[in-house]
Amino acid sequence: MKVSGRTLIKTGIGVGAVLLIVGVIWGNVFVTNMALDQNKDAVTITPTTPVKGERGERGPKGDKGDQPSAADVRQAVADYCAASGLCEGKAPSASIVYAAVTRYCTENSCRGESGANGTNGNNGKDGRDGKDAPAVTNTQIQEQVTAYCAEFGCTGPAGENGLPGTNGRTPLISCVIRSGSLGPDYYVAWKYTDESDAAYRDICQVPPMSSCSNPVDVRS
Structure with missing residues (x-):
């Protein structure tokens, strides 16, 4: 059987490609084995379960914020009604918002921290002499005596027994x-x-x- 030159060339190329692939694989194996031989004495690290550290201390309390103004409250209510669609009718008036804030502050206290004590004021001037009061009437005296006796009692000591009475009519x-x-x-x-x-x-x-x-x- 006669074999052409072109066929021989293709066959040679195929054999060469196979040898090249085999050489690459053998080289990788050789390099890997060399690396393993060099790392035989390396320390093996076994992973362990991490330990949770202690909780840090709480930071200092922040400063108290400013109280919302009436305009802030009205704007917050308007934003809520616009976003939720749960508010029917017209937007609340300033008087309605003011009444709601007043009721909330009455129940939950919106009072800020007390201010520093003020300085003592100057003594006032002496007032003018008053006029003489009208004379006390007998009615006023009787009313005061009656009120005093009703509260503290004005009963004197018991008197002596009276004389026996005559027989009544039957x-x-x-x-x-x-x-x-x-x-x-x-x-x-x-x-x-x-x-x-x-x-x-x-x-x-x-x-x-x-x-x-x-x-x-x-x-x-």
């Missing part, structure tokens, strides 16, 4: 008969026991067609 209630236009009328009446029957005082009339027991006849 009342007597009876049923009496009086003359009526159609006949006798009956009444419930009373008198003192030391009085005559003519002194009976009527209390009420007994209903018609009724009578009472043992009536006293006072008809004239």
Whole structure:
């Protein structure tokens, strides 16, 4: 079989390329082995779990900021309403904002730090002599005495027992008969026991067609 020169050239080029690749791979292996031989005595570092350090000290407290002005509050409310769309109707007036801020400060205290004490003022001049007050009336005296006695008590010591009183008069209630236009009328009446029957005082009339027991006849 006859082989052309062109075929031989292609075959030589292919063999050369293969040898070149093999040489490159062998060179890398050789260099790697040399590097490993040189680092045999190196210290191997094994990674460990990091340890969390201690927390640093808290920094100093910042200065107190300025209180918001009425304009700042109104602008903040307007910005919130514009961004959220939750505010219906017109924007709050200055009086509404002022009332809200006043209520907030009343409940949560918006008072700043106290200022330094001021210097003492000069003594004032003597005032003019006042006019004599009007004379105290008996009514004013009575009112003051009544108020004092109501608060502190003005009762004096108990007096001696009085003399025994005479026996009182005893009342007597009876049923009496009086003359009526159609006949006798009956009444419930009373008198003192030391009085005559003519002194009976009527209390009420007994209903018609009724009578009472043992009536006293006072008809004239």
